[in-house]
Amino acid sequence: MAITDIKQYAHLSPADVEALGCELDTIRRDIESSRGARDATYIYRTIAAQRFLDAAARLMIFGSRSRAGWLCGVIALATAKSIENMEIGHNVGHGQWDWMNDPEVHSGRWEWDMAGVSAQWRYSHNYRHHMFTNIVGVDDDIGFGVMRVTRDEPWRPRHLLQPLQNLLLAVTFEWGIALHGLYSEQDRMTGTAEKKAETKALLGKIARQTGKDYLLFPALSGRRWRRTLAADATANVLRNLWAYVVIFCGHFPDGAEKFTPAAVAQETQPEWYLRQMLGSADFEAGPALAFLSGHLCHQIEHHLFPDLPSNRYPEIAVRVRALCEKYDLPYTTGPLLRQYLLTLRTIHKLALPDRFLIATSDAAPETASERRFPVTAPTVNPPDARRGLRTALAELPRRWLQL
Structure with a gap:
């Protein structure tokens, strides 16, 4: 089932985990100390370009007399809606630009162009998801409450409809996020008046x-x-589909592990870093695709440093990947289509x-634990020749289509 001992699963000693944490802290300090005019210019230009594209698209839809022109306007x-939601709204909501002190x-000021209330999303996403990433029973983003994506959740007859629910969620993704944020916000409230106020806020935003x-x-x-x-409805559906694909490919492909609450008891900052690295997945993208995905x-870098400017993630990724090589950890990534097909399989x-499933609950592609590895006596490796999780996984029998 889910991982209960993260260090054991990662095949790292406590000293290795502390050293890894120190190196990640160094990356954070380097980026924070180098934030400046280049980053401010980036976000201002992104906002200006998005607003121009939005206005141009609406003029194209209004003025076009042909189906081709209408379709270009819709796309x-x-x-424009995808850029506003993902590269601007999502990242501003994470506080990536708070250091600029620009309202x-x-x-706390940005309200994004979708159905959900930004403040409700910030609690469900920034706190419950990012702080407790992939902790079963704590992180509501594990399947968003409607999907079974780990065997730690008991099977129920309603899960037979999961493939259809997946399609419905993809098409209506902004509405799912809106309700998800509301329910998470209400979970921490005890007063009926408070809950009603949050519901009223969501209804007003809708x-x-x-x-x-x-x-x-x-x-x-x-x-x-x-x-x-028709154009507005179609554009919203296309935006929903794209956001759904990006989010699911960062959280549910093979290699994005889940954890038990016991695994994070008295968790240190370096151990938190390690959990983010093991619980997230990237996909390969050039500059244009990276921009369109926010x-x-x-996703690995975003979970390590959710409040650092998104335009710095490519340079952070180079350093994080080098750390994975140094500590013999997997760097979970792949082409977008492959990551999505793995997610669909799950x-x-x-x-x-x-x-009806073949693989054990401790060694399935989508759900693994430290019990997937044979129990052996611990070995002490020299610092320049670590034998970590990546090597341990490579030594296991591998069947890509394993069920």
Whole structure:
């Protein structure tokens, strides 16, 4: 089942984990000390470009007389919405630009262009997910409450519908995130009045969001309101699908491990770093794809340093990958399509009862623990020749299609 001893699973000694933590602290200090005009220019230009693209897309939708022009406008609008949600809204919400002391890009002020309330999302995501990443029973993002993505969750008959639920969630992803944020926020509240206030806040945001996309802009289009309404709805669905793919590929491919609450009892900062490295996955992307994903192709780096500017993740990734090499740890990454297919395999196979699955619950591709390795006497390796998790995994029998 889930990992209960992270250091044992990683095949690292306590001294190794502390040394790894120190090196990651050094990366953080280096980036923090070098933040400046280049980073500020990046976020300001990104916001300006996104707003220009949004306006241009809406003018194209309004003014085009052909289906091709309408489709180009829809794609441009979906791209603008994706950039606002992922490269701007998500990253601003993490406090990546708070150091600038500019209210426009401060985490407490930005309200993103989607159904969910930013403040509710910040609690469910920044705190419950990032602080307790992949801890079974604590991190609500493990399957978002509707998916079974680990055998630590008992199978129930409703999971047979999981493949269909996955499609529905993909299409309506912004609404799933909105409800997820609300329920997480309400979980920490005891008063009925507080819960009602949060529900009212979400309903108000939904009214403003749907009013803008489905009433205001169609009304401004006059007799062509149907084209605008269809364009806004299509762009929102395309944005939802893209956000869903990016998020799922960073959290549910093979190699993104899960942990028990016992594994993080009295967890130190270096151990927290190690859990983030083992519990996240990257996907390969060039500069354009990285930008469109909000730089969440670097999910490992994002989980290590969620409040550092996203435009610095590519350079951080080079150093993190070198640390994985040094400490003989896997660096979980791969092409986007491969990562998504691995995620789909997990979703579809765990829709079935465990009795139909072949791999043990400690050595399945999507769920592993330290018990997958044979018990051997610990060895002491010289610092320049560590035998860590990557080597241990390579020595195990491997079947990519293992169920």
